[in-house]
Amino acid sequence: MHHVEIVSQLESHHMEQLPALLDAATHADGHEPLGEHKFLRLQRGDDLSEAILAFEDGALAGYAHTVTYGDDDERRASCELVVDPTQRRRGVGRMLLSQAIMTAQGKGALQLDLWAYNDTSASQHIAAQFGFTPARRLLHLHRHMSSVPAPAAVAGATIRAVRPGIDDEAWLALNNRIFAGHPENGRWTLDDLRARMAQPWFRADDVLLLEFNGALAGFCWLKVEERAADGRVGEVYVIGTAPEYQGRGLGRYLLASALRRLREREAAVAAIYVDQSNDAAIGLYTANGFHYHHVDVCYTRGLGADVVVPPAGIDARRVVAA
Numbered sequence: 001m002h003h004v005e006i007v008s009q010l011e012s013h014h015m016e017q018l019p020a021l022l023d024a025a026t027h028a029d030g031h032e033p034l035g036e037h038k039f040l041r042l043q044r045g046d047d048l049s050e051a052i053l054a055f056e057d058g059a060l061a062g063y064a065h066t067v068t069y070g071d072d073d074e075r076r077a078s079c080e081l082v083v084d085p086t087q088r089r090r091g092v093g094r095m096l097l098s099q100a101i102m103t104a105q106g107k108g109a110l111q112l113d114l115w116a117y118n119d120t121s122a123s124q125h126i127a128a129q130f131g132f133t134p135a136r137r138l139l140h141l142h143r144h145m146s147s148v149p150a151p152a153a154v155a156g157a158t159i160r161a162v163r164p165g166i167d168d169e170a171w172l173a174l175n176n177r178i179f180a181g182h183p184e185n186g187r188w189t190l191d192d193l194r195a196r197m198a199q200p201w202f203r204a205d206d207v208l209l210l211e212f213n214g215a216l217a218g219f220c221w222l223k224v225e226e227r228a229a230d231g232r233v234g235e236v237y238v239i240g241t242a243p244e245y246q247g248r249g250l251g252r253y254l255l256a257s258a259l260r261r262l263r264e265r266e267a268a269v270a271a272i273y274v275d276q277s278n279d280a281a282i283g284l285y286t287a288n289g290f291h292y293h294h295v296d297v298c299y300t301r302g303l304g305a306d307v308v309v310p311p312a313g314i315d316a317r318r319v320v321a322a
Contacts, residue, residue: 004099005053014053017060025082027228031118031294033082034065040195050103052081054092061087064096068107069187076111077104077303093126101130105303112303119297132299137276141290145234145270148263151256154212154249159257162207162219164197171209174216178240185238201225208261210241210254217245220258224265234267255288 010018025033048069054062064081079100083092097114104112114132116123118140127133162171172193179185196202201223210218218241227233236258241250262270272290274281 003055004095005055006099006103007051007053008049010051014051018053018063021060021063021084022082024085028085029118033117034080035115035117036196036199040192048107050107052096052099052103054096056087056092060084061090062092062096064100066100066103066107066112068104068109073110075107075109076113077107077109078113078115079104080115080117094129097126097130101303109303112301114299114301115296116299117296118294123297123299127299130301132301134297135300136298138296138298139274139276139282140293140296141272141274141285142230142293143259143270143272143285143288143290145259145263145267148259149256151253151260152249154253156213157217157250157253158211159208159254160211161205162209164204167209168193170216171207171219174219174242175238175240178218178242206261206265208254208257210250212245212248212250217242218250218254220254222258222261222265224262224267230271231268232266233269233271234262234265236270236272239272251284252288255284259288 005014007014022033049067050065052064052066053060062081062083064079066077066079068075068077070076077100079097081093081096081100083096100114101112112132113135114127114130116127168190172188172190175185175188175193203224206222206224208220208222209216210220212218218239220239221237223235223237225233225235236255239251239254239258241254259270270290271293272285273296274285276282276295
C-alpha cells in the first residue's frame, strides 16, 4: 500500500532515494523532471514550500513539490511532480497531484499551476482529469555552436564577470527589477541567489554583468553541463536588461557576448527558454540562430472550496521537519 509523507524540508533520509528517482526519470524521459528553483527551496526548508513523497513498500515511487507565493488576494501555488518509471500507470501521479491540490488549498492559494516539462500526451491526460487547462507555453530553443559571430560593440557598454560577495546585492536588485511580476524569477531573495551560486555547476566567470556608461544595466547567467542526450550544453540560464536601457541594442550585445563565452567553454549546444508570448525575445533568439527543440507547458486551475479527495488506499501523513 502507498503511503505519503508531506514535509516542508527534505531531510537526509529523503535524499538517499530521491536522486536515484530523478536520474531514472531523466534517463527515461530525456529531460530533467523538476525545476531547480523549487527543489532548492525544499532542501533549505521553507514555510511556503511542501514536498510530497509517495512510498511503496518503503521505496520511493513518486515525488511532488509545491511552492506558494503572492499576496493573500492573489496567492497561487506552483507544482511539479515525477513518478518512478517502474511505478507509472499505477495511480501514483494522480495520488501526488491530489495531495498537491489539497496542500495548495491549505496554504490559501487561489490558483494552482502544474508544470509539464517536454509536454506529452500523458501530462495532457492527467491535467485534463484534474480540471487543469494550458496557461503558458515555455519554448526550449537550441543553437549549435559550430560558428559564433563576434559581438558588435555598443558605445558605452562593457561586460565583466560577477564578483561573488561584492556584486550579490546589486545583482539581486537588478534581477528582481528586470523580472518584476515574473512568477519564477521576480521574487528572489539573497538566499535564493546564493543557493544557486553554491551549485556545483556555478562559475563566476559564466555570469556576465553588463554595464552601460558605468551603471549596471543587465546580466546573462550561463550554466554549462554535460547532458546525455545533447552532449555539453551551455544554457542561457537567465538573461535580461533593465527596462530603462531597453531599445539600445544591449540585449543583442549581451546575447552575442554570452554565445562567445559558451564557445570558449566548448559547449556543443546553446539552450535558452522563452515564453511563447514574448515575440520580441523569440525574434532576437531566432535571429541569432536558435531553433525550436521542445515546449514546456504550465497548466492551471482555480482552487475553490471543493476538495479533491485522494484515491482510496493511501496512508498520508505530515512530517514536521526538525
